[in-house]
Amino acid sequence: xxxxxxxxxxxxxxxxxxxxxxxxxxxxxxTVIGEYRAHLCAEAPMPPHTKEAALxxxxxxxxxxxxxxxxxxxxxxxxxxxxxxxxxxxxxxSKLRPLVEAMFGFHSSQSKxxxxxxRTLAEGLKEGTNFAFKHMVAxxxxxxxxxxxxxxxxxxxxxxxxxxxxxxxxxxxHFKPFPYPALALVLTAIECCIDKWMPGTRTDIPFTIQExxxxxxxxxxxxxxxxxxxxxxxxxxxxxSKLYEVGRVHSGAAPLSLPTExxxxxxxxxxxxxxxEEGSTTEDESD
Numbered sequence: 001x002x003x004x005x006x007x008x009x010x011x012x013x014x015x016x017x018x019x020x021x022x023x024x025x026x027x028x029x030x031t032v033i034g035e036y037r038a039h040l041c042a043e044a045p046m047p048p049h050t051k052e053a054a055l056x057x058x059x060x061x062x063x064x065x066x067x068x069x070x071x072x073x074x075x076x077x078x079x080x081x082x083x084x085x086x087x088x089x090x091x092x093x094s095k096l097r098p099l100v101e102a103m104f105g106f107h108s109s110q111s112k113x114x115x116x117x118x119r120t121l122a123e124g125l126k127e128g129t130n131f132a133f134k135h136m137v138a139x140x141x142x143x144x145x146x147x148x149x150x151x152x153x154x155x156x157x158x159x160x161x162x163x164x165x166x167x168x169x170x171x172x173x174h175f176k177p178f179p180y181p182a183l184a185l186v187l188t189a190i191e192c193c194i195d196k197w198m199p200g201t202r203t204d205i206p207f208t209i210q211e212x213x214x215x216x217x218x219x220x221x222x223x224x225x226x227x228x229x230x231x232x233x234x235x236x237x238x239x240x241s242k243l244y245e246v247g248r249v250h251s252g253a254a255p256l257s258l259p260t261e262x263x264x265x266x267x268x269x270x271x272x273x274x275x276x277e278e279g280s281t282t283e284d285e286s287d
Contacts, residue, residue: 001070006077016076028071029080032063036081037088038171041160045088045185046209046216052082086208092189093207095158100193103151104131108202115200122197129222131190146226147183147239153246155186161247168244169253176256178243180227180236184220188212191219 007022018029036059044051056078064070071077100106104125106118124138125131132152134145160168160175160182168175175182192207192215205211227236248255 001064001068003070003072005072006074016080018080024069025071025077028063028067028069029077031066032059033081033084034167034170035059035062035066037084038167038174040085040088041167041182041185042174042179043181045085045181046188046213047085052085056081089185089189089207089209092155092159092185093192096155096189096193097196099151099154099158100190103154104194106197106202110201118197119200122194125194126191129187129219131194132187147236151190152183152186153243155190156243156247157250159186161251164251164253166251168247169251172244172248172256175247176244177237177240178247180223180240181220183240183243184216184223187219188216191215 004024006025008020009022010017010020012020018026018033021029036055039055039059040047043055047055059081060071060073104121106121107114109115125136127138128140128143130136130143132147132149133143134148134150135143136149137143156168156178160166163169189207192205192212195205196202223236230236
């Protein structure tokens, strides 16, 4: 396609916004941002700058293909896209915080006993990634249901499958089965929300690449090691397939199926020929 230059219609001192541009640019940017979010979650939710650039290139190329528009890429437009990385991480943390508090039983209080209880709870949840198990106990031998903690499916539903227009549905090629990097990001975000309670009272800890890249890499390596150790039984792919399938049902979207082939039977064809020969076409009958 011919290269198109973005037309900025609104000038202001604040952050650049998609709606500051012409309609063609807005449509293109909406597409590229959706693609970028999907690529980011599926491949590298906490990317170094080189990976961020590669994700942007792939998303931009896909948007060109989808829209038929070859939009010239300015630094400002590129920033509009890549800034969605911190937005995704911020949204995940915001959606998780009340779930972590409610499902694990943290309580805001100034009493010494409540502070001690919160601290003990936070330490116990972090011990051996206890929070990722369906059945959590202090002793490792008793833990069951790794990666089957109800909180994991709940946040997957809330973050990516809230409705049939959400990212997990629209970009199912990236989310079916649920990708390991996205799952590692979920585990890291849960850990961040638990870390807030480590002093015993809720403190604000930013969920940034700088603070949590090491934890993210650790969770991803743990998933890869778990897959390798259980590959004969296909354990992790089955867990991730279920995360996607349950999420899709939650979204209210129809199940993915092959396009139905429209066919006409020989009997229908024979009847149509007979009607034509007898002159009893639909048009005749409607007169």
